[in-house]
Amino acid sequence: MGGYHQRNKRWIKMKLKGLYLVTPDYSGDWIINATERAIKSGVDILQYRDKTSTFRDKLAIGKKLASICHDYSVPFIVDDDPVLMDILGADGIHIGKDDVPFDYVKSKYPDHIIGVSTYGSIKDALLYQKLGADYVAFGSFFPTKTKDDATICDINVLKGIGPINIPVFVIGGISRENIDLVLKYGISGIAVVSAIYSHNDIEDQVSYFKSKLIEYGKN
Numbered sequence: 001m002g003g004y005h006q007r008n009k010r011w012i013k014m015k016l017k018g019l020y021l022v023t024p025d026y027s028g029d030w031i032i033n034a035t036e037r038a039i040k041s042g043v044d045i046l047q048y049r050d051k052t053s054t055f056r057d058k059l060a061i062g063k064k065l066a067s068i069c070h071d072y073s074v075p076f077i078v079d080d081d082p083v084l085m086d087i088l089g090a091d092g093i094h095i096g097k098d099d100v101p102f103d104y105v106k107s108k109y110p111d112h113i114i115g116v117s118t119y120g121s122i123k124d125a126l127l128y129q130k131l132g133a134d135y136v137a138f139g140s141f142f143p144t145k146t147k148d149d150a151t152i153c154d155i156n157v158l159k160g161i162g163p164i165n166i167p168v169f170v171i172g173g174i175s176r177e178n179i180d181l182v183l184k185y186g187i188s189g190i191a192v193v194s195a196i197y198s199h200n201d202i203e204d205q206v207s208y209f210k211s212k213l214i215e216y217g218k219n
């Protein structure tokens with residue numbers, strides 16, 4: 001069952017780079033407004049991640065976010081849940097070590113974007129690349145308040161991402177203060193939550209991150 005926003009999957013997969021915004025747990029419609037402001041300012045990819053809402057509420061919230069992404073031609077990724085992805089007509093899913101198996105998602109949704117967390121493992125990133133993942137995410141390299149069970153990894157692992165030829169994103173505690181420490185590596189982009197949603201000037205923060213991504217040739 002497809003959702004109401006089906007798009008050319010090949011075209012949308014070409015957009016997997018730059019500034020990847022991940023939503024905080026839903027705490028009100030301010031998040032919808034903040035997300036649209038961030039996307040209007042240049043966010044390249046959006047992920048709806050919500051660990052507290054009911055499935056029904058996630059459907060309602062996700063439809064609003066899907067519509068914004070559709071309006072601005074931004075890839076819309078859903079965290080963890082392939083059924084939610086399917087009903088929302090999202091472009092893809094992000095899965096980690098505790099989520100639905102990669103093989104299941106790939107077999108059921110062969111054309112959707114599948115992003116995989118590989119934390120600090122080059123070996124895992126190469127495995128999922130071989131299995132057909134569309135991007136991988138490394139991190140956290142810095143402390144984060146957003147994901148309480150985040151594993152802190154050694155940033156030096158990024159020295160070894162050369163053999164990975166799918167997009168590599170970095171996530172976890174990314175800020176203005178540490179962004180240069182990750183952008184100097186051959187990554188494709190950064191994924192952030194609080195650096196944007198907790199900032200008092202969303203447009204300015206997005207513009208800053210975009211300028212840094214351009215400075216390092218990532219956008």
Ligand SMILES: Cc1ncc(COP(=O)(O)OP(=O)(O)O)c(N)n1
Nearest residue numbers: 079080094095096097117137171191
């Ligand atoms: C872009 C991106 N990177 C990493 C994650 C973390 O995924 P996971 O380890 O499955 O943890 P939860 O987000 O499910 O708590 C992500 N969601 N997005």
Ligand SMILES: Cc1nc(C(=O)O)sc1CCOP(=O)(O)O
Nearest residue numbers: 139140144146172173192193194
């Ligand atoms: C969703 C997520 N995954 C992580 C991982 O380590 O895999 S860290 C994280 C939260 C990132 O939020 P912030 O930008 O506010 O630190």
Ligand SMILES: [Mg+2]
Nearest residue numbers: 080095096099
């Ligand atoms: Mg997950």
